[in-house]
Amino acid sequence: MSALRELARKPLALSCAVFAVLVVLAGARYDGLVSAAVLSNLIEDNAELGLAALGATWVLIGGGLDLSIGSVCACAGIGAAKLIVAGGLDPFAAFALVVGGGVAFGALQGLAIERLSLPPFLVTLAGLFVARAAALSIELESLAVSHPTLAALGDARLRVGELSIGPLGLAWLGATCLCAFALASSRFGRRVRAVGGNARAALHFGLAPARVRIELYALSAGFAALAGCAHVVYGGSGSAIAASGLELEAIAAAVVGGTSLAGGVGSALGTALGVALFGFIQTVILFEGTLGAGWTRVAVGGLFLGFVALRKVLETWVRR
Amino acid sequence: MNPLELAGIEKRFPGVVALDGVDLDVRAGEIHALVGQNGAGKSTLAKILTGLERADAGTFSVDGRRVRPRSPAEALALGIGAIHQEVDLVPELSLAENLLLGREPLRWWGSDRRELASRARRALADLGVEVDVRRAAKDVPLGVQQQVCIARALSSDARILIYDEPTASLGSAEVERLFAQMRALRERGLAQVFVAHSLEQVFALADRITVLRDGKRVGTFVARESSPHAIVEAMLGAALGGAPERRASTAGHAWFEARGLARPGVLAPIDFALAPGEVLGVVGLVGSGRTELARALVAADPGVHGERLVDGAPVRVTSPRAAARVGLWLSPEDRKVDGLCLGLSVRENLALGVQRRARFARVSRAEQTELAERWIRALGIAATPEQRVGTLSGGNQQKVILARLLAAEPRLVVLDEPTRGVDVGAKAQLEARIAECAERGLSVLFISSELDEVVRRARRVLVLRDRRAEVLLVDADVAALRRAMAGGETAGTAPHTMVPPGGRDAE
Numbered sequence: 001m002s003a004l005r006e007l008a009r010k011p012l013a014l015s016c017a018v019f020a021v022l023v024v025l026a027g028a029r030y031d032g033l034v035s036a037a038v039l040s041n042l043i044e045d046n047a048e049l050g051l052a053a054l055g056a057t058w059v060l061i062g063g064g065l066d067l068s069i070g071s072v073c074a075c076a077g078i079g080a081a082k083l084i085v086a087g088g089l090d091p092f093a094a095f096a097l098v099v100g101g102g103v104a105f106g107a108l109q110g111l112a113i114e115r116l117s118l119p120p121f122l123v124t125l126a127g128l129f130v131a132r133a134a135a136l137s138i139e140l141e142s143l144a145v146s147h148p149t150l151a152a153l154g155d156a157r158l159r160v161g162e163l164s165i166g167p168l169g170l171a172w173l174g175a176t177c178l179c180a181f182a183l184a185s186s187r188f189g190r191r192v193r194a195v196g197g198n199a200r201a202a203l204h205f206g207l208a209p210a211r212v213r214i215e216l217y218a219l220s221a222g223f224a225a226l227a228g229c230a231h232v233v234y235g236g237s238g239s240a241i242a243a244s245g246l247e248l249e250a251i252a253a254a255v256v257g258g259t260s261l262a263g264g265v266g267s268a269l270g271t272a273l274g275v276a277l278f279g280f281i282q283t284v285i286l287f288e289g290t291l292g293a294g295w296t297r298v299a300v301g302g303l304f305l306g307f308v309a310l311r312k313v314l315e316t317w318v319r320r
Numbered sequence: 321m322n323p324l325e326l327a328g329i330e331k332r333f334p335g336v337v338a339l340d341g342v343d344l345d346v347r348a349g350e351i352h353a354l355v356g357q358n359g360a361g362k363s364t365l366a367k368i369l370t371g372l373e374r375a376d377a378g379t380f381s382v383d384g385r386r387v388r389p390r391s392p393a394e395a396l397a398l399g400i401g402a403i404h405q406e407v408d409l410v411p412e413l414s415l416a417e418n419l420l421l422g423r424e425p426l427r428w429w430g431s432d433r434r435e436l437a438s439r440a441r442r443a444l445a446d447l448g449v450e451v452d453v454r455r456a457a458k459d460v461p462l463g464v465q466q467q468v469c470i471a472r473a474l475s476s477d478a479r480i481l482i483y484d485e486p487t488a489s490l491g492s493a494e495v496e497r498l499f500a501q502m503r504a505l506r507e508r509g510l511a512q513v514f515v516a517h518s519l520e521q522v523f524a525l526a527d528r529i530t531v532l533r534d535g536k537r538v539g540t541f542v543a544r545e546s547s548p549h550a551i552v553e554a555m556l557g558a559a560l561g562g563a564p565e566r567r568a569s570t571a572g573h574a575w576f577e578a579r580g581l582a583r584p585g586v587l588a589p590i591d592f593a594l595a596p597g598e599v600l601g602v603v604g605l606v607g608s609g610r611t612e613l614a615r616a617l618v619a620a621d622p623g624v625h626g627e628r629l630v631d632g633a634p635v636r637v638t639s640p641r642a643a644a645r646v647g648l649w650l651s652p653e654d655r656k657v658d659g660l661c662l663g664l665s666v667r668e669n670l671a672l673g674v675q676r677r678a679r680f681a682r683v684s685r686a687e688q689t690e691l692a693e694r695w696i697r698a699l700g701i702a703a704t705p706e707q708r709v710g711t712l713s714g715g716n717q718q719k720v721i722l723a724r725l726l727a728a729e730p731r732l733v734v735l736d737e738p739t740r741g742v743d744v745g746a747k748a749q750l751e752a753r754i755a756e757c758a759e760r761g762l763s764v765l766f767i768s769s770e771l772d773e774v775v776r777r778a779r780r781v782l783v784l785r786d787r788r789a790e791v792l793l794v795d796a797d798v799a800a801l802r803r804a805m806a807g808g809e810t811a812g813t814a815p816h817t818m819v820p821p822g823g824r825d826a827e
Contacts, residue, residue, distance in 0.1 A: 193412060194421055198410045201409055202421070204392050208391075208393075264411065264412045
């Protein structure tokens, strides 16, 4: 009983519990599902979403909302591909450029939100349209990229025992650890939690909430652009129509990981867990074999709703 | 040269002159109270002092040096710290983090948690507060949160402290603690400005009192040589007529009865009964269950147990809507959050009150305006029908709520802190209106922390303590209520005892 109460109080613990139950149930049903190989793939396959979700987590904790993540991701991906293919740039130089561009785009959105006192929903919705249009204006068709550096990246693996993790997985896990640390004990992280938790108090304390928020939108778009780069490395191509709806998956993953839509609360590790949970569902459906890809969406949606409902029920029960 | 000197401060907002040539000087080692009715300009002046607003004209000097802080950060850098009305800490951060936010001790890898905690502990120990600084702000009582705010200002080397209605959300023990704190800081030579509503508190604490009225300074009084009466007259700008002293009479039999009204874990079962035209007072300390009782009565929260009898027959009340059907209406404690649609006009807010009655019939625009004008006249609301409610003062907002309840033709209204944050003049008016309604047969459950108000209006007073009914007192005085609120009072009657009709009505 008291363990359940504890669960209800800590959304992250609840996510862990749900995840554990799923793993046990699914592991009993499918041979070879719970294995190092599956975990390795899970990490590599979900790095793009994972990176985007980190950005979403920061913005949500700061009390904001970023709907432009998917479009910025696509724009960065196709932009990087074009720079490598048509511009002959080294992939890393191209990635640095588009991430810089993403940060600038995010900062612009933040400026519009703060200086004009506009709701983040509207400004980043406009950003969603603009970035998608920019992506389409770069290249309508998907653009395949072949470059020795990318090929090398695609083959590189870090082996830890049975696990073999690629560069994307490493980038995601590394970024997650960095964000977890920054949120918990860096000055910036504390400012973000303060601004998201009580912006008026933060202002009274002599912080500059507006500046913190602008930095957050820049950070979020930077992560989205990074996710776009991950897309290029992962698929070997850039596409202007990729990653549509990525922002909503990112928000869902963050919420499952215990981040509050009201701001002030959340964690990077939780978000990684949320992403892994979604990835795991997809793997299970893949193992089932007979179900089409459309079912993964249904399952993810169902799981998300069920999860949020479960948390609410537990919360109400604890309060009684 | 005084630590803080203001001269000829002016501040205009669109359509309003908030401050018109205000002078203020605060000495070292002085507690200087700032009083005035709502809209007199106290809050605006406090905001200018703390950097939240900038004056349009006038001079602002700290230690004789002209300054012009543009943000709370700049004000703090000048040595001006602020303690606000609603204690504002970041709920999810620890006390230590809140205390040192923006000034955390740093190491190369990030902030140094141990150093953070020990500095915070020292700053609080300096104020005589013992608390685990690692706890989240939301998990400690409001009084402790406020001490953290003070420690925060002091640890930034503030020598001037601005308190903007600091006692608004504190219980009486916490108020005492705060006052002891402020007196100790006075001994240390700090200059303190105390924006206040309660004259009792002002006279308990302040050395000098500056009175504002309509954005102008009426005068600065030495507390020892002045009296509450003189201050109120200065605030109102007119001789003070006595407030209506007549108590509502109790007559007839109980038409409404609550039996075992409870919400598990929140409110222990409570019984009471009300006669037509009776005002039943409800008092208790913060957290004693007053608001919970008010909300339970109209089923504003789920999970309420107990029975409500109207004219002897049990009625089913599962929501405020159902309560309204049998004539029970609640005026909630937080009028801005629960009571009014601040973005709508006075007319629209009143129309909401009669909407349920109208059901399918359309209430025409002309009828709505007529309704609004009638109630504006009846209650003396200083507003036009089309004025947005958010732009009204607290007292006028409360009158709009009262009008909305009355427009719905209720039989019982529950008024939860109707006079909180309302200035002296409007308080007397509200009280008089409530008395008038009671005379016309309306029953009132009157919840208030202002005990003298309760004693004036209600013959029977239900005292709550620790979320249960402590005792029901009849014709008690303020001292008796205080004793009962603190516990230990036994000389009351059972909560369902009625005052016999014609008992002690003629006064």
